[in-house]
Amino acid sequence: MKKLLTVCLIIALAVPSLVFAQGSGEAKSQEIVLKWPSFWVGADTKAAPITELVNQFNEAHAGSIKVEIEENPDTDGYRDKLNAQIAAGIVPDIFILNVDPTTLQFFEGDLLMDFTEDLKGDWGNGFLDGTLNAVTVDKETKAIPYEMAYTPIWYNTDILKAAGVDKIPETMDEFWTMCDKVKAAGYIPTVQMTGGTNAWTSMIWYSHLCAALGGPDVWQKDFATDPVFVQAAELLNRMYQDGNTSKDAIGAGPGDAGGHYLAGEAAAFSNGPWYIARVKNEAPAVYDATEISTAPGINYSGAQTGYLLSALAAANTTDPARRAAVVEFMKWMTTGENAKKVSEAAGSILAVKADITSTDRIQTQFFQAVADASFVVETFSAKFPVDVVAEFGQALAKMAQGKATPEQFVAQIASVM
Amino acid sequence: MRNKNWKQICLFLLPALLLYAVFFIYPLFYVFITSFTQWNGIGSMKFIGFKNFTDLFANETFRISLKNNFIWSFALGFIQIPLATIMALVLARKPKGWKVYRTVFFLPNVISQVALAMMWTAIYNADGGILNSLLSAVGLESLTRNWLGDMGTALGAVIVQQLFYIGYFMVVILASRMGISESYYEAAEIDGANVWQQEIHISLPNILPILITSVTLAMAYGMRHFESTFLMTNGGPAHATSVLGIMLYQNLGALKYGVGNAIGATLIVLGGVLIMTIRWLLNKKSQKMMG
Numbered sequence: 001m002k003k004l005l006t007v008c009l010i011i012a013l014a015v016p017s018l019v020f021a022q023g024s025g026e027a028k029s030q031e032i033v034l035k036w037p038s039f040w041v042g043a044d045t046k047a048a049p050i051t052e053l054v055n056q057f058n059e060a061h062a063g064s065i066k067v068e069i070e071e072n073p074d075t076d077g078y079r080d081k082l083n084a085q086i087a088a089g090i091v092p093d094i095f096i097l098n099v100d101p102t103t104l105q106f107f108e109g110d111l112l113m114d115f116t117e118d119l120k121g122d123w124g125n126g127f128l129d130g131t132l133n134a135v136t137v138d139k140e141t142k143a144i145p146y147e148m149a150y151t152p153i154w155y156n157t158d159i160l161k162a163a164g165v166d167k168i169p170e171t172m173d174e175f176w177t178m179c180d181k182v183k184a185a186g187y188i189p190t191v192q193m194t195g196g197t198n199a200w201t202s203m204i205w206y207s208h209l210c211a212a213l214g215g216p217d218v219w220q221k222d223f224a225t226d227p228v229f230v231q232a233a234e235l236l237n238r239m240y241q242d243g244n245t246s247k248d249a250i251g252a253g254p255g256d257a258g259g260h261y262l263a264g265e266a267a268a269f270s271n272g273p274w275y276i277a278r279v280k281n282e283a284p285a286v287y288d289a290t291e292i293s294t295a296p297g298i299n300y301s302g303a304q305t306g307y308l309l310s311a312l313a314a315a316n317t318t319d320p321a322r323r324a325a326v327v328e329f330m331k332w333m334t335t336g337e338n339a340k341k342v343s344e345a346a347g348s349i350l351a352v353k354a355d356i357t358s359t360d361r362i363q364t365q366f367f368q369a370v371a372d373a374s375f376v377v378e379t380f381s382a383k384f385p386v387d388v389v390a391e392f393g394q395a396l397a398k399m400a401q402g403k404a405t406p407e408q409f410v411a412q413i414a415s416v417m
Numbered sequence: 418m419r420n421k422n423w424k425q426i427c428l429f430l431l432p433a434l435l436l437y438a439v440f441f442i443y444p445l446f447y448v449f450i451t452s453f454t455q456w457n458g459i460g461s462m463k464f465i466g467f468k469n470f471t472d473l474f475a476n477e478t479f480r481i482s483l484k485n486n487f488i489w490s491f492a493l494g495f496i497q498i499p500l501a502t503i504m505a506l507v508l509a510r511k512p513k514g515w516k517v518y519r520t521v522f523f524l525p526n527v528i529s530q531v532a533l534a535m536m537w538t539a540i541y542n543a544d545g546g547i548l549n550s551l552l553s554a555v556g557l558e559s560l561t562r563n564w565l566g567d568m569g570t571a572l573g574a575v576i577v578q579q580l581f582y583i584g585y586f587m588v589v590i591l592a593s594r595m596g597i598s599e600s601y602y603e604a605a606e607i608d609g610a611n612v613w614q615q616e617i618h619i620s621l622p623n624i625l626p627i628l629i630t631s632v633t634l635a636m637a638y639g640m641r642h643f644e645s646t647f648l649m650t651n652g653g654p655a656h657a658t659s660v661l662g663i664m665l666y667q668n669l670g671a672l673k674y675g676v677g678n679a680i681g682a683t684l685i686v687l688g689g690v691l692i693m694t695i696r697w698l699l700n701k702k703s704q705k706m707m708g
Contacts (some may be wrong), residue, residue, distance in 0.1 A: 040466075105460075248566065249566070251653050385671055387671035398568070
């Protein structure tokens with residue numbers, strides 16, 4: 001009797017699931033579902049325009065292709081998860097690739113979809129110069145350039161005026177004079193930080209200083225031996241001394257550093273265009289006072305830092321229909337019109353040629369700063385693997401506390417290269 | 418004598434054993450194997466013998482991290498547990514409001530580590546943090562500093578905040594102490610023993626096994642410590658607060674799986690040796706005490 005009951009129970013449980021499984025398979029057999037884990041969700045400024053584009057794509061391809069966004073709002077967590085998944089050979093259908101020497105290792109083998117042939121033609125011509133090269137390894141382009149990062153210097157002109165500084169410094173002498181005047185007026189001259197995963201604002205300052213000292217080919221120089229990098233370290237170290245930055249700069253993370261600028265306490269700051277919306281919403285007075293500029297010139301002037309921040313990549317597949325669906329979606333996301341929509345809504349600068357007419361004053365200044373730049377170099381974080389970038393913050397903290405010379409700072413970073 | 422139900426016993430044990438093998442033994446084996454390779458998680462593994470280990474022991478950050486792991490381990494085992502013990506012994510005497518105190522001390526254990534770390538980061542902040550404000554208010558401005566940014570104070574600052582969270586072990590020790598019959602204390606009181614003597618000669622010998630377990634668990638936590646350091650300093654400044662867990666995480670993030678797993682393997686071996694040694698020493702001591 002017990003055996004009979006058990007068999008009946010198993011059949012009762014199994015039959016409906018088989019029926020439903022069969023049913024759903026038939027109904028959706030024609031539709032290709034592409035899952036896209038994304039951190040452009042929630043409070044991210046790109047969340048709304050990206051979601052809108054995905055919805056429009058899904059409507060236009062109803063019954064044949066469906067892109068489903070999976071929300072992963074934590075960017076560091078996203079990267080960790082992606083690393084672990086790819087190491088296990090599991091690649092998401094579509095994902096955001098933060099482009100740097102570490103993530104470019106994903107291009108090894110055949111885990112990622114190769115877009116090299118698809119990009120030969122009109123689609124490939126639609127991207128900003130150099131961006132396809134940034135996602136090409138051994139002549140294979142396995143990601144689609146998406147967002148650019150330009151990281152100029154932001155100046156709070158209200159503070160400069162209060163300190164009696166009538167123009168944005170163009171040389172280092174003018175810069176140090178500005179620092180002295182800003183300090184005397186009771187403000188913080190520069191925003192610095194050694195914490196976080198990459199000592200972000202200080203790393204950007206260092207990149208600017210390296211560019212101003214070493215020119216457009218600065219990153220082609222040997223980091224361990226070229227004097228340019230020590231000279232840049234000396235200048236960065238000075239920004240940490242004599243009250244040229246906040247008391248909490250050593251060990252500070254992005255929240256602390258950005259907080260000083262948002263609070264209207266600091267005169268000079270550095271960050272990308274994605275920060276515009278935050279300043280506008282959280283500190284309107286600071287937004288009104290902000291002017292975007294290049295860093296002071298030294299051996300070279302007018303340099304700007306910029307790089308391909310993120311790209312869209314996809315899992316490789318042997319299914320031609322699935323492959324075509326992915327390419328179709330990638331093309332949709334990178335049309336000039338759609339890039340314009342995202343850029344104008346989110347304040348981001350995309351890697352796609354588009355006729356963007358920004359209504360945002362600071363975003364317009366960003367575009368102008370990039371257009372006016374005598375040359376653009378990558379930031380330190382874009383040029384080196386993540387462990388080298390992590391060492392930057394650690395070495396900087398040591399130097400800023402007087403426990404290492406600029407030469408030792410460079411040597412410590414070079415030791416992990 | 419062979420249990421006549423051995424087949425059923427095996428059957429019941431099998432799922433747990435299988436899960437243990439799949440989710441613990443196999444990954445552990447994999448960690449040890451890959452620690453002898455150069456591997457980025459994508460391409461093929463390249464066997465390089467002990468190179469990851471020799472490189473690690475020559476690396477200053479690794480040596481700092483290892484030292485910090487031991488400091489964490491001993492701080493938790495021999496400062497946090499004695500504090501938890503003292504508090505448990507006090508509460509076991511049931512002073513007025515003892516249940517409230519018990520809850521208050523246990524409360525941090527149900528609060529997210531992230532929230533606690535953020536709170537302490539704010540307390541230690543050099544620019545308007547509560548600690549510096551308090552020091553300034555009582556005329557000790559010369560002591561104010563960037564607690565988490567100063568290489569001399571950062572490690573101490575991160576450890577000290579963790580030492581306050583005695584609630585978990587306090588509750589465990591308190592439960593053990595409450596299990597001791599009150600008649601022992603009454604008899605001792607009649608014989609003229611004061612509170613101190615009662616605690617030393619009655620409470621401590623009776624709760625000794627649980628103390629040894631608590632010390633072991635706290636030290637094991639110290640060896641695998643990661644969260645609050647990661648959240649408060651990320652191992653900085655200048656690696657002053659780095660621990661092996663942070664190094665491991667950073668190497669995995671840099672797709673250096675061979676190095677990361679060599680750190681993991683070292684942590685497992687050293688942690689095991691440390692914990693077994695401490696247990697052996699404490700058990701020996703306790704056997705001596707028990708006569």
